[in-house]
Amino acid sequence: MTSRAAALVLGLVVAHLLLRVALGLGNEAPDLFLLAVLLGSRHLTPRSGAVLGFAVGLLEDAFSVSSFGATIFALTMLGAAGAQSRYFFVGKSMPFLVSYLALGKWLRDLLSWLVSDPATRRAFGDYLLFESPLLALYTSVVGTVIALLVLKGSGRA
Amino acid sequence: MAGLSGSGNEGSRSQLLGAVGVVLLSLVTVYLPSAPQQAIAHVVRQSVLMPFTELHAFLAGMRARARDFDILRAQMDSAMGFVAAHATLAEENRQLREILLLGQRQSVRYLPTSIMRTGTSGTGSVFRVAAGTGQGVGPFNAVVTDHGLLGQVQQVQTDYALAIDWSHPEFRVSAMTSDGENHGIIEPVRGRFREQDRLVLSGVDFLAELEPGTEVLTSGRGGAFPRGVRIGWVAGVSETLAGWSRSYYVTPSVYPGAVTHAAITLPVATDSVDSVTPEAPADPGAQGPP
Numbered sequence: 001m002t003s004r005a006a007a008l009v010l011g012l013v014v015a016h017l018l019l020r021v022a023l024g025l026g027n028e029a030p031d032l033f034l035l036a037v038l039l040g041s042r043h044l045t046p047r048s049g050a051v052l053g054f055a056v057g058l059l060e061d062a063f064s065v066s067s068f069g070a071t072i073f074a075l076t077m078l079g080a081a082g083a084q085s086r087y088f089f090v091g092k093s094m095p096f097l098v099s100y101l102a103l104g105k106w107l108r109d110l111l112s113w114l115v116s117d118p119a120t121r122r123a124f125g126d127y128l129l130f131e132s133p134l135l136a137l138y139t140s141v142v143g144t145v146i147a148l149l150v151l152k153g154s155g156r157a
Numbered sequence: 158m159a160g161l162s163g164s165g166n167e168g169s170r171s172q173l174l175g176a177v178g179v180v181l182l183s184l185v186t187v188y189l190p191s192a193p194q195q196a197i198a199h200v201v202r203q204s205v206l207m208p209f210t211e212l213h214a215f216l217a218g219m220r221a222r223a224r225d226f227d228i229l230r231a232q233m234d235s236a237m238g239f240v241a242a243h244a245t246l247a248e249e250n251r252q253l254r255e256i257l258l259l260g261q262r263q264s265v266r267y268l269p270t271s272i273m274r275t276g277t278s279g280t281g282s283v284f285r286v287a288a289g290t291g292q293g294v295g296p297f298n299a300v301v302t303d304h305g306l307l308g309q310v311q312q313v314q315t316d317y318a319l320a321i322d323w324s325h326p327e328f329r330v331s332a333m334t335s336d337g338e339n340h341g342i343i344e345p346v347r348g349r350f351r352e353q354d355r356l357v358l359s360g361v362d363f364l365a366e367l368e369p370g371t372e373v374l375t376s377g378r379g380g381a382f383p384r385g386v387r388i389g390w391v392a393g394v395s396e397t398l399a400g401w402s403r404s405y406y407v408t409p410s411v412y413p414g415a416v417t418h419a420a421i422t423l424p425v426a427t428d429s430v431d432s433v434t435p436e437a438p439a440d441p442g443a444q445g446p447p
Contacts, residue, residue, distance in 0.1 A: 017206070017209045018209065018212075019276065020275055020276035020277050021206060021209040021210060021213060021275045021276070021277065022209045022210075022212040022213045022216065023213070023216070023276075024213060024273070024274050024275060024276055025276045026276040026281075027276070028276075029276060031278075045172045046172045046173055046175070046176035047171075047172045047173075047175030047176045047178075047179065049176070050175070050176040050179035050180060050183075051179055053179075053183075054179055054182065054183055057183065058186075058197070058201055059201060059205060059206065060277050060278060060279075061186075061198065061277075061279065062198045062201040062202045062206055062277075063198070063202070063275045063277055063279075063280045063283060063285070063319070064198070064277075064278075064279040064280055064283070065280075065283045065311055065312065065319055065321060065325075066279075066325075066327065067279045068186065068187070068189075068194040068195075068197075068198060069183065069184075069186035069187030069188070069189065069194065070187060070279060071278055071279060072183045072186050072187070073180075073183040073184055073186070073187055076179055076180050076182075076183035077180055077183075080176040080177075080179070080180060083176075084176075112278065112279070115184070115187045116279070119326055119327065120325070120326045120327065122347065123347075
């Protein structure tokens with residue numbers, strides 16, 4: 001991982017904590033933890049990507065009462081998959097980056113929904129077919145702008 | 158596989174096995190018993206996340222201090238007027254209870270505290286209160302505001318606790334109408350969007366027809382919630398089981414997202430000295446209910 005990519009991951013994690021924990025913003029703030037995992041894992045091996053996802057997921061789940069571990073699992077899977085994806089997609093193009101981040105966000109919501117407590121999770125259709133795609137679009141736009149600004153010239157998104 | 162630092166099949170296999178191992182470990186965290194999960198989460202909250210929770214508390218305190226002084230003064234005047242008008246009520250109530258050979262009501266004391274909500278995923282109906290076992294808070298204590306019932310404490314640590322508000326799917330409270338005639342169970346019903354979440358009073362007698370606007374209070378059954386805390390008002394019929402019972406939608410008296418300060422109800426023994434000792438706020442900036 002380049003120093004620029006490492007700084008990006010750290011910056012996204014801190015910014016997410018500032019927005020969502022310190023300021024208490026909800027979905028108004030983009031899912032910067034997810035962007036940290038998706039963008040950071042592209043510069044890591046699958047094992048390190050999974051570890052990054054695990055660590056970030058642990059921070060996210062620290063305040064969860066009834067579905068502890070759901071985000072840890074989702075981000076670990078995405079960290080490993082994101083690192084593996086670099087062997088198949090070089091990922092310098094804008095269409096790839098947008099679809100990679102949007103699909104990553106939707107998969108993150110799907111994976112955490114699958115392993116979360118059935119008694120407390122929301123209806124599949126409303127959450128994963130309506131709300132989640134909108135959030136995925138929002139996250140991918142923000143992530144693409146950040147990646148283009150910070151990782152320009154690094155060779156990988 | 159190109160791109161790995163230790164290129165070759167051995168390196169890639171080792172990487173994949175390592176990744177699978179971490180994924181399996183993450184699955185283990187999902188299915189751990191509640192106690193280890195709480196312990197892990199507590200360590201994270203008290204280490205990495207501590208500066209951010211402290212910053213949140215600081216900002217909440219600043220916002221509270223910036224509130225309009227005139228509004229707070231008006232609220233205090235209203236409370237003083239209420240107390241003055243009901244000064245003799247407690248004594249009359251005691252005498253009537255003696256005449257009717259009724260026992261004393263369970264005493265409750267209020268512990269003012271500040272509320273913190275994070276925007277992290279999976280915490281939509283969860284909030285943190287700045288008081289824990291050190292201040293006498295225990296699991297299942299009620300959290301109330303001056304408008305009514307907010308939620309219930311779930312996980313308690315030494316100096317803070319995690320609680321759920323009424324919109325959490327696991328929230329339940331036994332309820333009654335303000336005249337004490339009709340009883341039932343209040344539970345949340347999720348809307349398609351979080352803004353559409355509302356409460357339903359179920360199990361009400363079929364023959365009892367509640368008018369919209371009827372006030373609904375906690376009944377105190379089960380002992381988790383003190384009796385007489387406002388929950389909301391009947392909004393309309395939700396469901397009718399012919400000949401058996403009716404369910405009603407209830408408009409909540411408290412909207413959780415707007416609450417920054419609340420009070421935790423702590424049951425005390427009737428003859429305890431605590432019942433006459435004023436409680437120090439857990440948070441200096443906290444404002445309790447009247």
